[in-house]
Amino acid sequence: MARSASESANPALRLVPGLFVVIWSSGFIVARLVAPHAEPFTFLSLRFLLTVCVLGTVALLAGARWPVGWRGWRDALLAGILLQGLYLDGVFWAVSHGLPAGLTALITSLQPLLAALVAGPLLGERVSGRRWLGIGIGALGAGLVLVPKLGPSADAIPPAALAVCFAATLALTAGTLWQKRFAAAVDLRTNAAVQFLGAALLTVPLALLLEDGRFDPNPPALAGLAWAVLGLSVGGVLLLLGLIRRKAVAGVSALFYLVPAVSAVMAYALFGETLTPVQVGGMVIAVLGVALASRD
Numbered sequence: 310m311a312r313s314a315s316e317s318a319n320p321a322l323r324l325v326p327g328l329f330v331v332i333w334s335s336g337f338i339v340a341r342l343v344a345p346h347a348e349p350f351t352f353l354s355l356r357f358l359l360t361v362c363v364l365g366t367v368a369l370l371a372g373a374r375w376p377v378g379w380r381g382w383r384d385a386l387l388a389g390i391l392l393q394g395l396y397l398d399g400v401f402w403a404v405s406h407g408l409p410a411g412l413t414a415l416i417t418s419l420q421p422l423l424a425a426l427v428a429g430p431l432l433g434e435r436v437s438g439r440r441w442l443g444i445g446i447g448a449l450g451a452g453l454v455l456v457p458k459l460g461p462s463a464d465a466i467p468p469a470a471l472a473v474c475f476a477a478t479l480a481l482t483a484g485t486l487w488q489k490r491f492a493a494a495v496d497l498r499t500n501a502a503v504q505f506l507g508a509a510l511l512t513v514p515l516a517l518l519l520e521d522g523r524f525d526p527n528p529p530a531l532a533g534l535a536w537a538v539l540g541l542s543v544g545g546v547l548l549l550l551g552l553i554r555r556k557a558v559a560g561v562s563a564l565f566y567l568v569p570a571v572s573a574v575m576a577y578a579l580f581g582e583t584l585t586p587v588q589v590g591g592m593v594i595a596v597l598g599v600a601l602a603s604r605d
Contacts (some may be wrong), residue, residue, distance in 0.1 A: 325548055330564055332545040334571035339533045344529035348515035348523045357509035360542040364502035373496045378505060384491040385386035389504025391484030394511035399477025408470040414569045416474045418451040421563045423482040443601025447566035450598055453473025454569045489553050497550050502544060563602035566595045
């Protein structure tokens with residue numbers, strides 16, 4: 310695999326994509342863990358507000374540079390509304406309204422294909438034939454991982470939940486492109502803090518209007534919230550923003566093909582879910598696809 314100059318100077322940077330995939334994949338585990346104990350928008354509101362406090366404190370103590378002028382704040386807030394707010398709100402709402410987790414992961418794994426289709430026209434990025442091949446192979450692998458999870462109940466899927474999940478995937482794609490185009494050059498810590506503020510501005514009103522504020526403060530819910538804030542929102546999102554800054558959008562997006570595979574392994578280890586030979590084969594194919602698509 311080709312290495313960038315920064316990766317050659319600091320070999321530890323080569324571990325960042327893998328670490329990002331592991332952290333991001335744990336989001337599906339958190340969703341399953343907290344679902345019986347908290348309403349989705351209420352949980353996400355707490356997650357977003359706590360993340361703003363953590364990242365804001367870190368940025369202030371470090372003397373990090375905040376966005377300049379209303380355009381800088383607008384770009385970061387809109388990136389957060391798309392990348393965090395609309396995406397996570399949509400996924401959590403769809404799952405809570407009957408969309409199977411496997412199908413949710415399959416729909417969101419379309420994001421690399423969508424990003425590759427629009428990265429060229431909007432960002433001027435050239436998507437090579439090799440990268441397209443990798444994207445296609447990755448899609449095949451992700452599909453094989455998820456096929457055993459879909460089952461025969463697809464006919465009972467609520468159309469509204471399906472539509473919201475597709476909309477969430479579009480929001481994730483749009484947020485990735487917006488971040489690359491308008492908000493990639495600012496400090497990652499302050500940018501992420503403002504992004505989660507944008508997500509909170511969207512999600513808190515939804516929780517107040519549509520939910521009863523249920524959050525059971527028991528060990529699973531508290532552990533899930535702690536990891537969602539520190540692991541997913543702080544660690545995972547900072548890694549994602551750093552990857553978007555350093556790499557082409559199509560290459561970064563291809564990493565999402567690995568999320569279903571890693572999530573399946575986590576569910577197997579933590580919840581005893583089955584892991585079939587077809588899924589294992591799909592994992593290998595997805596890894597090969599991402600290796601091709603991620604090469605610079």
